[in-house]
Amino acid sequence: MKQDKNASAGSKMSRTIDWDDSDSSILMVDQTLLPAEYKIIKCKTIADVCEAILNLRIRGAPALGVCGAYAVALSATLSSAGTVEGLLKDMNVAGETIKKTRPTAINLSWGVDRVLAIAEEEGYDPKLVRDIALHEAKKMADEDVELNKKIGKHGAKLLKDGDVVLTHCNAGKMACVDWGTALGVIRSAVADGKKISVVSCETRPLNQGSRITCWELMEDKIPVHLITDSAAGFFMANGSITKVIVGADRITQGAVFNKIGTYSLSVLAKEHNIPFYVAAPVSTFDAAGFDEAVPIEMRSEDEIRYIGKAKELNAPLGVSIKNPAFDMTPMENVSALITEKGVFCPPILIEEIIID
Numbered sequence: 629m630k631q632d633k634n635a636s637a638g639s640k641m642s643r644t645i646d647w648d649d650s651d652s653s654i655l656m657v658d659q660t661l662l663p664a665e666y667k668i669i670k671c672k673t674i675a676d677v678c679e680a681i682l683n684l685r686i687r688g689a690p691a692l693g694v695c696g697a698y699a700v701a702l703s704a705t706l707s708s709a710g711t712v713e714g715l716l717k718d719m720n721v722a723g724e725t726i727k728k729t730r731p732t733a734i735n736l737s738w739g740v741d742r743v744l745a746i747a748e749e750e751g752y753d754p755k756l757v758r759d760i761a762l763h764e765a766k767k768m769a770d771e772d773v774e775l776n777k778k779i780g781k782h783g784a785k786l787l788k789d790g791d792v793v794l795t796h797c798n799a800g801k802m803a804c805v806d807w808g809t810a811l812g813v814i815r816s817a818v819a820d821g822k823k824i825s826v827v828s829c830e831t832r833p834l835n836q837g838s839r840i841t842c843w844e845l846m847e848d849k850i851p852v853h854l855i856t857d858s859a860a861g862f863f864m865a866n867g868s869i870t871k872v873i874v875g876a877d878r879i880t881q882g883a884v885f886n887k888i889g890t891y892s893l894s895v896l897a898k899e900h901n902i903p904f905y906v907a908a909p910v911s912t913f914d915a916a917g918f919d920e921a922v923p924i925e926m927r928s929e930d931e932i933r934y935i936g937k938a939k940e941l942n943a944p945l946g947v948s949i950k951n952p953a954f955d956m957t958p959m960e961n962v963s964a965l966i967t968e969k970g971v972f973c974p975p976i977l978i979e980e981i982i983i984d
């Protein structure tokens with residue numbers, strides 16, 4: 629993985645992830661370095677992409693979807709196969725490798741499968757397969773921005789002037805190609821002229837809330853207060869929070885799967901009669917998924933054992949640690965799902981949202 633040679637110090641990409649036509653590589657913001665450093669890195673191989681996903685340089689369900697799509701296009705450009713069959717085989721192998729990196733966010737396999745499907749359907753010669761794959765991946769990146777704007781527009785109607793919105797993890801532009809899902813709703817409400825302030829949970833153990841959400845909101849001059857994850861109940865109980873909006877990594881008929889801690893927030897919101905909204909594109913929906921079968925990514929113990937880049941000890945070395953990255957919020961705790969197709973209040977048949 630290399631730093632983008634074209635990126636001068638301080639320059640920013642308009643998108644979190646992009647394709648570089650000059651050398652057929654994937655550019656992305658290295659989110660592990662935020663907020664201390666804004667650095668653009670370049671993935672030139674499938675191993676580079678896997679490393680970036682596994683280490684959360686790129687993260688967030690919609691961004692992972694587009695990353696999966698670009699990775700399949702990258703595998704097509706890297707393959708030396710001279711036949712359609714050989715090329716598709718190489719692309720499928722790369723796709724399977726990419727899908728295994730992060731199992732919970734369904735967008736990752738959705739992005740891989742969508743590019744593979746159109747390349748298999750329409751590519752009758754190797755050049756065409758390569759062109760179609762890249763064209764589809766670029767189209768998905770463009771679509772992601774448009775969808776987020778629509779999610780924002782629908783969701784903004786749920787927010788009123790003066791709302792204080794609690795959010796968890798990062799469901800902003802860094803979790804997408806641009807704009808964001810949960811933060812996209814807030815951005816759209818602010819663009820409509822409403823005064824909104826945000827309470828961001830730190831989101832242990834990797835602190836996507838404090839590092840990325842607070843950074844994004846401060847860049848946009850949207851008022852934000854950072855709290856520890858365990859302070860959420862305190863602020864809900866004293867009336868400081870008027871709404872909760874989070875993103876999602878997978879939505880089944882019965883539940884929303886999102887960053888660990890989301891379930892606890894939904895229970896607290898219910899207890900305090902605070903609306904609990906989930907903002908996500910339809911590509912995050914998994915109509916066939918059974919809640920018990922959804923894989924919950926268990927991440928390294930070291931993410932909890934140590935703190936920061938300096939790896940300061942946070943617990944006794946030998947302690948046993950459990951580190952699930954996601955949890956399951958039952959649909960009855962969700963006040964509304966905000967999608968590009970509109971706002972849906974459970975109970976709803978999610979299949980109807982998908983096919984509508």
Ligand SMILES: CSC[C@@H](O)[C@@H](O)C(=O)COP(=O)(O)O
Nearest residue numbers: 687688689797799803875876887
């Ligand atoms: C719009 S992103 C929604 C979710 O993907 C986000 O809230 C989240 O849980 C991301 O987890 P992460 O582990 O940082 O990829």
